[in-house]
Amino acid sequence: MKVGLFGANGRMGRVLIEALDQSDQAELSVATVRDDSPWVNMNVGELAGIGKQAIDCSAMSSLTAKDADVMIDFTLPVIFETNIAWCVEHKMPVVIGTTGLSEAQLATLDEAAKQIPIVFAANYSVGVNLMLSLVRQAASVLGHTADIEITEAHHRFKQDAPSGTAMAIGEAIADELGRDLKTCAVYGREGKEPERDQGTIGFATVRAGDIVGEHTALFADIGERLEITHKASSRLTFAKGAVHAAQWLHGKDAGPYSMVDVLNLKL
CATH class of the missing domain: 3.30.360.10 (Dihydrodipicolinate Reductase; domain 2)
Known part of the structure; x- marks a missing residue:
């Protein structure tokens, strides 16, 4: 399964690169950064400190629906609406770990979940x-x-x-x-x-x-x-949980999901 990352240069973005490198069932297919970012064209493995990998960071504007089966977004609220709008436009399932969203942004997320499958959680461990x-x-x-x-x-x-x-x-x-x-x-x-x-x-x-x-x-x-x-003790715990959520989300119907659904927890 192909997994894409928004905000690959962030703290969690780098750890997600490592988690995907360790996964047997998912692979990193695209890693985006801002169009004006100094990280454009930098190798994702070198960015994450795990050694050279097969792909480089790409500008957000070059992202296409063919690049991934599921996207993961652990960026910031300021870019959240741009990312979720792209996912809706391209019918792309997305795992969201961005925190600090406003009430209006949460409403945007709810509306988006009527059109695409979304896992949203405050914590993925x-x-x-x-x-x-x-x-x-x-x-x-x-x-x-x-x-x-x-x-x-x-x-x-x-x-x-x-x-x-x-x-x-x-x-x-x-x-x-x-x-x-x-x-x-x-x-x-x-x-x-x-x-x-x-x-x-x-x-x-x-x-x-x-x-x-x-x-x-x-x-x-x-x-x-x-x-x-x-x-x-390690952000890798959260990243592996998000990768697991992305694998679970692939092929699901549109709707809002949480880690309770992913892990089949009884609350």
Whole structure:
């Protein structure tokens, strides 16, 4: 199966090149960068630091529907609409890992999924998606009496906060409890505040060094607390999950899919 990449020069783009190089069932067929990028015509293997490969990075404007069976997009919100519009125009299935999308962009994604198959997830690791199932179970048992806090840490370069994964954890918990995360989330505390409202879900964010990704859901009651934590030590975990999603998506009908569908998880 031929897999194409948007934004091959990004941090995740380079790791996806490595993941595809290690795959037995999918191969990298095209790797795009901006038309004015200095990486145009650079060998993808040299870009990813894995040795010379068979293809070079190509300008986005040269991309055609014949170049890939499925595209993967881990770029930035600023380019998301251009990429999704190209996929819709060319009836191209796409795996999207871009986080920090606005409400309008999420609506664009939903509209696109009426025409093409799309896997969209905040995190493509198996462990994180299992965590989403575990926090639901914890919320169903403890959520009505415990205080719930979500903490996350990422590298200094990450732009969106809280992370998409932290928000997905919060959404899973809120949904299980019948709450609206938009109204019950607390994203920062400072100075004197009244006693904590047990109905809220708190978020705390750390950005430092080269932390790949750490997420904890805390359920704290009087006398005991439960912590569910996932720690990633390599971006290759996310990249391999995205490649698996691309293989799964090939040949699917138009519609919105998630890693719950890809992994057949029971939530």
